[in-house]
Amino acid sequence: MSNESDFAHARRVLPGGVSSPVRAFRSVGGTPRMLRSARGAYVTDADGVERVDLVASWGPALLGHAHPEVVAAVQEAAARGLSFGAPTVAEAELADAVIARVPFVEKLRLVSTGTEATMTAVRLARGVTGRPLVIKMAGCYHGHLDALLAQAGSGVANQALPGSAGVTEATAAETIVVPYDDVAAVAAAFDAHPGRVAAVIVEAAPANMGVVEPAPGYNAALRRLCSQHGALLVLDEVLTGFRVSGAGWWGLEGRREGWEPDLVTFGKVIGGGMPVAAVGGRASVMDHLAPLGPVYQAGTLSGNPVAVAAGLATLRLADAAVYAHVDRVSRVVSDAVSAALDAEGVAHSVQRAGSLFSVAFGSWGPSADGSRADASGASAFAADASVADASVAGASGTGAHRPDVPAGPRNYAQVQAQEAWRFPPFFHAMLDAGVALPPSVFEAWFLTAAHDEEAVGRILEALPAAARAAAAAKPAR
Ligand SMILES: Cc1ncc(COP(=O)(O)O)c(C=O)c1O
Numbered sequence: 189m190s191n192e193s194d195f196a197h198a199r200r201v202l203p204g205g206v207s208s209p210v211r212a213f214r215s216v217g218g219t220p221r222m223l224r225s226a227r228g229a230y231v232t233d234a235d236g237v238e239r240v241d242l243v244a245s246w247g248p249a250l251l252g253h254a255h256p257e258v259v260a261a262v263q264e265a266a267a268r269g270l271s272f273g274a275p276t277v278a279e280a281e282l283a284d285a286v287i288a289r290v291p292f293v294e295k296l297r298l299v300s301t302g303t304e305a306t307m308t309a310v311r312l313a314r315g316v317t318g319r320p321l322v323i324k325m326a327g328c329y330h331g332h333l334d335a336l337l338a339q340a341g342s343g344v345a346n347q348a349l350p351g352s353a354g355v356t357e358a359t360a361a362e363t364i365v366v367p368y369d370d371v372a373a374v375a376a377a378f379d380a381h382p383g384r385v386a387a388v389i390v391e392a393a394p395a396n397m398g399v400v401e402p403a404p405g406y407n408a409a410l411r412r413l414c415s416q417h418g419a420l421l422v423l424d425e426v427l428t429g430f431r432v433s434g435a436g437w438w439g440l441e442g443r444r445e446g447w448e449p450d451l452v453t454f455g456k457v458i459g460g461g462m463p464v465a466a467v468g469g470r471a472s473v474m475d476h477l478a479p480l481g482p483v484y485q486a487g488t489l490s491g492n493p494v495a496v497a498a499g500l501a502t503l504r505l506a507d508a509a510v511y512a513h514v515d516r517v518s519r520v521v522s523d524a525v526s527a528a529l530d531a532e533g534v535a536h537s538v539q540r541a542g543s544l545f546s547v548a549f550g551s552w553g554p555s556a557d558g559s560r561a562d563a564s565g566a567s568a569f570a571a572d573a574s575v576a577d578a579s580v581a582g583a584s585g586t587g588a589h590r591p592d593v594p595a596g597p598r599n600y601a602q603v604q605a606q607e608a609w610r611f612p613p614f615f616h617a618m619l620d621a622g623v624a625l626p627p628s629v630f631e632a633w634f635l636t637a638a639h640d641e642e643a644v645g646r647i648l649e650a651l652p653a654a655a656r657a658a659a660a661a662k663p664a665r
């Protein structure tokens with residue numbers, strides 16, 4: 189067993205040697221490390237090399253890998269049977285746990301992957317409204333369903349694909365893609381298709397084109413536009429849900445601002461490392477799902493008892509101290525990344541949204557009017573002010589001021605224009621020094637409750653050499 193021989197084996201029998209493209213080292217080069225085990229903040233590869241892990245299974249491992257109490261819950265559930273194909277009380281308990289944290293959710297449908305959750309949300313929105321079209325934002329990833337693969341960020345960004353082969357023109361035509369952070373573009377899309385938009389779907393805080401923190405009032409403006417036009421707002425919290433706070437990104441923003449989506453999707457942390465995801469919302473919307481309503485949705489392994497046990501145990505353990513710790517170590521690591529890059533004169537932006545962060549390479553200065561660099565963004569917020577004016581009384585307006593919007597790329601086009609070629613040498617220097625980052629500049633870095641002083645110390649030690657490698661990088665010719 190070794191990384192090289194195991195990956196050669198995998199490549200013979202799995203396309204690209206992987207079960208999901210983001211795991212391949214396409215954009216950073218080299219051979220993916222074949223993992224043998226994971227515990228706490230560490231992963232061990234087939235060569236027996238242990239590294240500090242900042243992938244965290246792409247988000248689910250909020251508590252760290254193989255938390256003993258989660259593993260015990262899984263073992264106990266497995267001993268009672270792996271799958272029943274019949275309802276269990278644990279599913280209702282998991283729904284209770286979600287509803288307690290995210291009170292606008294009255295009912296939940298459990299599925300196995302985030303993709304299924306967003307697919308179900310889109311079908312439900314179409315079924316409820318009787319309308320065909322969906323508006324999504326360029327650079328937002330919602331899983332690999334046909335309807336939402338256009339300009340999808342994540343692995344699609346790495347492949348430099350506009351979308352995916354195999355998606356029919358008819359399907360693509362039912363998705364309207366607008367730039368992120370551009371309220372006017374959403375308003376224009378509604379105006380161009382009166383009475384035909386079923387839903388706007390947005391990542392609660394985008395983290396698949398790197399992290400882009402929503403500008404203050406952006407999600408609220410989407411809420412108002414959806415209400416004005418009779419469409420549903422689908423807030424995709426697959427990545428942010430139960431990770432950035434106990435009530436996800438909505439808990440950091442929507443609760444304070446007083447808005448709610450019509451549907452919310454969860455994945456990743458809700459399953460604690462096992463395949464659980466969900467779509468939730470008000471009963472009046474959710475009850476359109478079969479068996480109560482006409483929108484069909486099903487799954488042999490949906491609500492799987494072993495997976496649900498992992499999710500329940502994870503949510504029960506994810507208390508305020510866990511979130512405070514993850515917030516703190518994320519800040520320590522992201523500040524250290526920035527300091528290391530500054531020390532080498534590498535222009536960059538650390539992109540933060542709650543405890544999520546990523547690094548974008550390049551320069552983004554505030555524009556002369558104090559807002560930001562690109563003209564399209566400035567016009568977006570002039571439009572947002574008019575949306576606020578037209579909104580229902582009591583809703584919070586955002587205004588055209590943007591001093592609180594961080595500098596850095598704010599949409600997919602800006603993200604893609606960065607000096608992405610600085611990332612591969614940075615990534616490999618970290619890997620060589622014993623720190624595993626997500627193998628793409630477009631992905632968020634994930635800290636966990638298990639990243640203690642020692643693990644964080646190892647990350648900090650690795651950074652100066654990685655920053656030197658980024659400084660020495662040259663663009664491909
Ligand atoms: C915001 C968001 N939505 C949906 C998905 C799809 O989830 P899954 O990979 O479980 O299908 C992801 C996965 O990364 C995601 O980040």
Ligand SMILES: NCC(=O)CCC(=O)O
Binds near residue numbers: 211246329342395396
């Ligand atoms: N941010 C993108 C993902 O988390 C996807 C993970 C995977 O497909 O393995």
